[in-house]
Amino acid sequence: MSKNTKIIVALILVCVVMTVIPFVISSGSKFGGADDAAGAIVEELSPGYEPWAAPILETILGGELPGETESLLFCLQAAIGSGILFYCFGFLVARKKYLKEG
Template identity: 40%
Template structure:
């Protein structure tokens, strides 16, 4: 992992975790902004009623989190597969163009041709 990748990764973690630490003494539950917007609609127009309901909604929070986890897992699975495939292809191309590197990218002992 390059230095820049590592620093970028650390920055991502810090930005995501910082709010939890900074706001640990407030009693916020970090509710969804989409839900807050829906509440705001009810404030602007107290008579507002959705005219259509979802054809199916998860029965509860547990099933909903299951489906969200599944969505992330499927996405991450495909990304992992593609990245693995790209890396393997890259490595094989490197090996093909130069006999100096083995399949693991390490130096390969070239068989002697002088016999």
């Protein structure tokens, strides 16, 4: 086994351990979103509070979106945002590279 192979195997093991440890440590924990926590605090501070705005898609569709659809839209938003961000990074790096050559 070469030195590079040993390093790669060690790094993979470290990644696996870093992925598994949080699940082992937090077994039995309740995972909740920030929206749920904020809603609970608002309800505690002002029991009769009525929201003055509603999400646009819920208004158009006439009901709450399923959790899978919300997750899909969130992932799509993250993918588009990261695509734009990294395209700009690549453009800046390439521009710098080609200005030096020219």
